[in-house]
Amino acid sequence: MATGMILGAIRKRTVLVSASQFLFLSTSRFASTLVIAEHEGGVIKAPSVSAVVAAKSLGGDTPISLLLAGSGPSLHEAASHAASCYPSISKVLVADSDKFKNPLAEPWAKLVHLVQQKGDYSHIVAASNSFGKNVLPRAAALLNVSPITDVIGISESHTFVRPIYAGNALCTVRYTGANPCMLTIRSTSFPVPKNSVDSKSNEAPISQVDLSTFDEDLGRSRYVSHTSQDTERPDLGNARIVITGGRGLKSAENFKMIEKLANKLGAAVGATRAAVDAGFVPNDLQVGQTGKIVAPELYMAFGVSGAIQHLAGMIDSKVIVAVNKDEDAPIFQVADYGLVGDLFEVIPELLEKLPEKK
């Protein structure tokens, strides 16, 4: 009798929810997202800002913490910039140590593991660039969860769209594993809105990550050196215009025409894997399935056949222009403007007609 009364009292105050609602409530109640971010020159790198945009679309009010690591003044400048300029960031976590001075994935993965143990985030997001692709799966292994990579769409907090078969099909994936749900996102699919950088009235708090329990052992990895191209051209992953050369250029010497054209247009230079394998340019210029994914406003391809693995990296470009002497080249099937012609005639003509960049 007493039990029945208690149950009755409880029932009056209990809101019954369906199983799916319960799953949603139980996963969203403490929803919070950690974005793993890169910085350079005192600001957050563009792909990491796209990761914040993706994190925002996981759920309107979900708090977003940004994790930055490194050492020196530029780390703290980047933290202040993130805290004051991005309205969707609610907290900035800073791991200030020489251990993160070099871009090694091992200490970063351990850092993410440490931060997750303290923060119990429901989601961890990073950009799907070489940094994110290196760090996130290692961190996921330490946390014993399966990451979802290359996400291009977020339907709801645990349902994502990602390409498969070199971008020939899209699949919708529902994450049903334990927290955290770990994602790498394609930055080209989460463009940064113009108003996303804004001085906000309330700066997000910045806190230091307690590294007293950090395990410094790097295992078999060792930092050797870091080289990067010294160029004033825009970064390939974020450029508004990309000029790409393929095997049709025939030599590294001829490939300089592509560079000249890019300089005139203020564009980034891209290359096919065949051009990279032939030694025309270094492999950090490779666009495609096993290279960089780009989606510029204008993509110009010279002497590129349009193999499926190349298309996987540039198909989302807004306007595609192709120059190829073979009218049956597959690149023409995706090109908005196609010119059947010899690139050794077309590029010099373009160089002559285009004005010098101011």
Ligand SMILES: Cc1cc2nc3c(=O)[nH]c(=O)nc-3n(C[C@H](O)[C@H](O)[C@H](O)COP(=O)(O)OP(=O)(O)OC[C@H]3O[C@@H](n4cnc5c(N)ncnc54)[C@H](O)[C@@H]3O)c2cc1C
């Ligand atoms: C697992 C895997 C991953 C891969 N990942 C990538 C990747 O990330 N990126 C990538 O690009 N490829 C990738 N590839 C390679 C891909 O399959 C193609 O081999 C490569 O993209 C071809 O490069 P290309 O178009 O420069 O060369 P080709 O296919 O040799 O095409 C050269 C083109 O130049 C044209 N041409 C020649 N001379 C002239 C001229 N004078 N004027 C105008 N046109 C001319 C020809 O008509 C031809 O269409 C991958 C392959 C595999 C198996």
